Amino acid sequence: MLFGLTTNVSISAAPYGAVDNPARSAADRERDKTSKPNAVLDFIGVKPGMTVLDLFAGGGYYSELLSYAVNPDGRVISHTNATYESITGEEAAERFKDGRLPNVSRLVKEINMLELEASSLDMVLMVMIYHDVYFTADYWPKVDRENFFRQIRESLKPGGVLVVIDHAAIADTGMSAAQNLHRIDEVFAKQDIESAGFVFDSASEVLRNPSDARTLTVFNGAIRKKTDRFVYRFIKNTSFN
Numbered sequence: 474m475l476f477g478l479t480t481n482v483s484i485s486a487a488p489y490g491a492v493d494n495p496a497r498s499a500a501d502r503e504r505d506k507t508s509k510p511n512a513v514l515d516f517i518g519v520k521p522g523m524t525v526l527d528l529f530a531g532g533g534y535y536s537e538l539l540s541y542a543v544n545p546d547g548r549v550i551s552h553t554n555a556t557y558e559s560i561t562g563e564e565a566a567e568r569f570k571d572g573r574l575p576n577v578s579r580l581v582k583e584i585n586m587l588e589l590e591a592s593s594l595d596m597v598l599m600v601m602i603y604h605d606v607y608f609t610a611d612y613w614p615k616v617d618r619e620n621f622f623r624q625i626r627e628s629l630k631p632g633g634v635l636v637v638i639d640h641a642a643i644a645d646t647g648m649s650a651a652q653n654l655h656r657i658d659e660v661f662a663k664q665d666i667e668s669a670g671f672v673f674d675s676a677s678e679v680l681r682n683p684s685d686a687r688t689l690t691v692f693n694g695a696i697r698k699k700t701d702r703f704v705y706r707f708i709k710n711t712s713f714n
Contacts, residue, residue, distance in 0.1 A: 491541035496573070501534055507698045510538050512679040517636045517706060523595040524548045526580075526628070529557055529602040532564030533577075539598070540574045550594075552580045552587070556612050585617050589628035596634040597625050601691075601702075603639045603666075604657040607648040622669035626709055635671055635707040637662065638680065640700045643687045655691045659703040666705070670713035677704040 492511050519525060521544035527536045529552060536551035543549060553565065558581060569577060582588055606616045625635060642650035642658045648665075650656040667673055680702035689696045 491538045494541045516677040522546045525596045526550045532561040533568040540577050549577045587624045592630050594628045598636045600638045603637050604651040607651040626670045629709040633709045637705045640691045670710045671707035672710045674706040
């Protein structure tokens with residue numbers, strides 16, 4: 474549940490103004506301490522007028538920030554699926570109620586059937602979700618990795634940006650830590666995403682935590698919300714077949 478929200482939201486012109494927007498909740502401002510949104514939004518290059526997909530947006534923390542950053546002329550698609558909706562749906566409903574973020578639309582679709590419009594997006598944001606491409610459980614549909622990245626790639630405009638933020642695993646472990654620790658090897662991630670039709674552009678160190686041994690599940694209280702995280706920026710490879 475979010476508190477301290479107002480319905481008259483002023484949408485600001487820059488990422489820094491997005492973070493400082495007075496309509497943001499106290500809970501979101503508390504999360505800012507570990508998510509460092511000023512630095513993240515600045516790095517990823519979100520701009521007014523963009524159309525951005527917040528993939529598996531959860532309660533909508535980034536969706537709200539993006540709403541302010543893209544301005545009224547821009548658009549944010551806040552995506553979720555049935556599993557996420559069962560966990561974070563109440564928070565998201567509170568955030569978006571009464572049309573308080575009018576340039577945000579919600580998309581509830583499963584990962585293998587996103588049904589995104591071709592060449593419609595300037596940016597796709599994946600925050601702590603990429604590792605779930607390789608996670609399996611009774612409650613989580615098995616992801617068709619090739620189809621998933623094809624959907625993302627085809628939805629992006631030429632020059633479109635894919636941003637991936639995730640919990641780092643021990644080096645040289647590939648995808649293996651995704652199942653039990655909800656982490657993934659960052660070198661594997663870079664190579665995997667490049668092979669799926671994206672060109673690596675840059676990385677940010679803003680969410681690094683060298684004291685994280687990368688051996689604990691990200692839900693362990695000793696490291697929760699303080700994991701070592703990599704932040705990657707990719708560009709759609711228009712020559713990929």
